[in-house]
Amino acid sequence: MRIPFIAGNWKMFKTVHEAVVFVKELKSVVKDVADVEIVVAPPFTAVHAVAEAARNSNIGVAAQDLYWEREGAFTGEVSAPMIKEAGAEYVIIGHSERRRLFGETDATVNRKIVAAIGANLASIVCVGESLEERERDETLAVLDRQIKDGLDRLTAEQVADLVIAYEPVWAIGTGRNATAAQAGEAHAHIRTRLRQWFGGDAADHCHVIYGGSVKPDNIRELIAEPDVDGALVGGASLDVRGFGDIVNKSRQAAV
Numbered sequence: 001m002r003i004p005f006i007a008g009n010w011k012m013f014k015t016v017h018e019a020v021v022f023v024k025e026l027k028s029v030v031k032d033v034a035d036v037e038i039v040v041a042p043p044f045t046a047v048h049a050v051a052e053a054a055r056n057s058n059i060g061v062a063a064q065d066l067y068w069e070r071e072g073a074f075t076g077e078v079s080a081p082m083i084k085e086a087g088a089e090y091v092i093i094g095h096s097e098r099r100r101l102f103g104e105t106d107a108t109v110n111r112k113i114v115a116a117i118g119a120n121l122a123s124i125v126c127v128g129e130s131l132e133e134r135e136r137d138e139t140l141a142v143l144d145r146q147i148k149d150g151l152d153r154l155t156a157e158q159v160a161d162l163v164i165a166y167e168p169v170w171a172i173g174t175g176r177n178a179t180a181a182q183a184g185e186a187h188a189h190i191r192t193r194l195r196q197w198f199g200g201d202a203a204d205h206c207h208v209i210y211g212g213s214v215k216p217d218n219i220r221e222l223i224a225e226p227d228v229d230g231a232l233v234g235g236a237s238l239d240v241r242g243f244g245d246i247v248n249k250s251r252q253a254a255v
């Protein structure tokens with residue numbers, strides 16, 4: 001019922017030119033894939049060009065952040081309607097790098113999700129514990145807080161359309177992915193909370209994807225976990241063959 005969702009978060013990599021070259025090649029690599037939702041998230045500067053290059057293909061486009069006001073004197077910020085008009089259908093919200101380096105909180109995550117919904121953008125909401133929190137055995141409590149406060153006052157229908165990315169901070173960019181069992185436990189917990197707090201339809205419909213050192217050689221075992229619906233891929237999404245490989249492997253593993 002939930003087809004695999006594989007998104008590449010390019011972070012602060014790729015010029016407009018490099019991004020367009022990548023998408024043109026990716027289009028041919030994944031042209032026959034109809035059973036995976038494929039998304040790339042370029043930097044703001046390349047969102048429009050990538051959306052144009054991906055037009056009429058099976059590749060969707062995400063921005064990596066937004067600001068919740070529609071417009072105004074907010075130097076450096078980009079609003080949800082601007083992102084939508086540039087051609088994106090998705091936006092990443094609350095990535096751990098934004099939480100850690102740019103002061104994002106569950107409250108700002110909540111405001112951003114509401115703004116995305118208002119502009120008809122689907123949110124990819126990132127949650128996940130730090131290494132210290134895992135070692136203190138606080139993982140599930142951290143996820144509870146991030147979900148409860150981040151998704152505060154959303155309706156069941158709105159939650160159904162979200163993508164939640166479980167990205168343990170200690171697994172991001174470290175080459176040390178969560179084991180399938182660790183990811184499976186966290187994802188099952190997230191699904192249980194969605195069911196308790198937003199109902200069965202929201203829990204069944206919402207994609208819960210894993211991020212943190214996903215590579216072509218570990219995607220199969222991760223996505224084989226029943227509650228792992230896909231991946232948010234950082235470093236390995238910058239290489240078109242590697243990313244295409246992850247898409248293809250998620251497809252075979254999920255059936």
Ligand code: 13P
Pocket residue numbers: 009095167171172173174175211212213214232233234235236
């Ligand atoms: P890596 O795949 O490079 O660990 O990054 C994961 C991530 O942060 C995706 O948003």
